[in-house]
Amino acid sequence: MGESLYTVATMPAERRPGCPFDPPAELAEAREHGPISRFPFPDGHQGLLVTGYDLVRSVLADPRFSSRRELMRHHPLVDYGDIEVPPASPGEFLLMDEPQHGRYRRPLVGRFTVRRMRRLTERVEQITAEHLDAMEKAGPPADLVTAFARPIPSVVICELLGVPYADRGSFQDNIDTFLGGEAGDEELIAAYTATQVYLAELVAAKRATPTDDVLSDLLDGDLTDEELKGMALILLSAGFDTTANMLALGTFALLSNPAQLAAWRADPGLTEGAVEELLRYLTVAKQFTRVALEDVELGDHTIEAGTTLILSYNTANRDPGRFTDPHVLDLRRQHGGHLAFGHGIHQCLGQQLARVELRVALPALFDRFPTLRLAVPAGEVPLRPETADIYGIKSLPVTWDA
Template sequence: MDHDPVDRLPLARAAGCPFDPPAELGRIRSESPLVRLTYPDGHVGWLITGHALTRAVLADQRFSSRYEIAHYPFPGLTEFAELPPAPVGDMTGMDAPEHTRYRGLLAGRFTVRRMRRLTDRVEQITAEHLDAMEESGPGLDLVAAYAQPIPAVMICELLGVPYADRDAFQADAATITAPDATVEERTNAYIGLQTYMRELVLAKRAKPTDDMLSDLTTTDLTDDELTGLGTFLLGAGLDTTANMIALGAFALLRNPGQVPALIADPGNAVEELLRYLSIAHTGLRTALEDVELDGHVIKAGESIAISIHAANRDPHKFADPDTLTLNRNAAGHLAFGHGIHQCLGQQLARVEMTIALPALFTRFPTLRLAVPPEDVPLRPEVQNIYGVERLPVTWTRDTPTNS
């Protein structure tokens, strides 16, 4: 059965429901998991909201990830008549064989075993930041004090980036994705980030150290490729996990009855948080040829907006999907994507989250929001990664008892 085209990608989340996808996505999914969608540039493409179809498209290489042939589903980026190709090293916007080459060089450096070896270091960094929180006392922004620094330290150490330089490149990374940044500001920020990484690559070639970037200088990657790949990995490692830790903490502060399940089985609880929050909420693919899908023909050149957060709330896959249930089996969620573009750093993210979140609530059992929940500033939906801008929290200090 054909449906009228959706005239825009639903963006507005219901008031007071910062963790739920826009309600309209659920309505659309209940009628059909694949519908026509009118894009901001006038292109009439598609929108997928169902779990099974999302998984199928992400695994099908007849659908391209290349930016330059896609139509962007969100308002914005009006400065481009067409999207530019992916910068050198940006694996997200590449297809095989370029993507295959990069992925092959990196996959062995992000294995489960290698990432689990970092557990002790993540625990140490987490403890240091919990100590600093305790020393500063109640009343702080959990994003700046805890959620951002832990993954920032880890990705810096993994790549061999001096942590002392983090403020400069974090500012540039934030500007590149800021919805209100001008074209000039974004361009200058990107150039600044690339310039920094190029200097670091040359330094690693001249004097290698014990880190991934130095290790990659022994491959056939050129300086341009190393610069682009390093920039891509740095940005990906900073933004995603920081937002999962912060938004995960916010969700737990709003659902305190779930904290015991987090502490009892952090690994399982993190999978449910990943499903429930789905911070990388929308994917994009473009058909390279005519493809029949769910009784429709997706014509070559048509783009498909893939609603990951709607797919992860599909009741055909997960029972009572709109409820956070940390002891559920959330296997099969698509928070890290699926197919050849499945998140390369997912194991590192899991290690960081399974340590940082339970440690936070164990150290500060009275942790609570310092502002009404509706006053917590959220990132705009048009950004690729959803999350909170700041998370003001406080807690009750332990007071000694008189004996």
């Protein structure tokens, strides 16, 4: 692997005060020393941190690096020691390799195409307008997270998968608990268990009375109820939490960059590019993990079989070797290929849905409230901790001229 690698001693590293949108300084410093760094896990395993764009993308496209849950050290603070990490539960395809991964993903691909997601635009517009109406009626101030950012993607994904509207609140709270990075072990177990129980009941209800939704569509295949439950968990959690945090953090970033916001409002034709730039700049799904199945040459280094790699998406998306002035939010940036949705066979299945929601909801918000602004100093906006799987903000107090 080479002895010249820089070592990152502390993870997860915290973001610098006053820099809520930038990756932690320790990770940026590691990338400056090279695209690969050492990271010693608490149990003594010599893992690697990959921070450069080209190498992160290369690993994601290489089947010699595995996503299998039972092979990896998923959390940098955990002393895995002699812990036997179990394989992913049936249906949880993000933590599987081929052919198991493909068995679960293939039935879903046709249901999340660009064309199908664009057909949802009108419904997303309706849902967005309903929540903006409620915000306007209640009057300022408001917490944008609870009034806008969380409910819109929650309603959309629940309707898509056939989750009853009345069940939405408890589902949101449980997802927040086990992805938010602050719950204790007992809380995590309770929230995860409650979600599993609910999804088992939901699958049974669909078996008894299918409806017009993705989950019911999957009943026609050979998938078991346990597999359907696992797939539903992946889709619900990924389809809700990531977009909710992009809407909230994206609004915060735009309010913190008024010239960029003004340019977007003056030119609605910027919308598609602006959303891609926000995805790159913020990268809320900040890192994922892989493990080498065999010795692999990566860059100038040999990665030994069994080595755990932490892939830093947020530093890759700020790599100056790939993006000019990467720390600048530039809604007119002409680029493609950011890694906010990953790459390779595990690239985010719902990326087109997320794009539709962001392209609809953010312009609608600023059109409805042209004087929208923070109701507290930017430094007082409460951020999710770096221990959270998805980065974001807990609440965003805003106000406007009524």
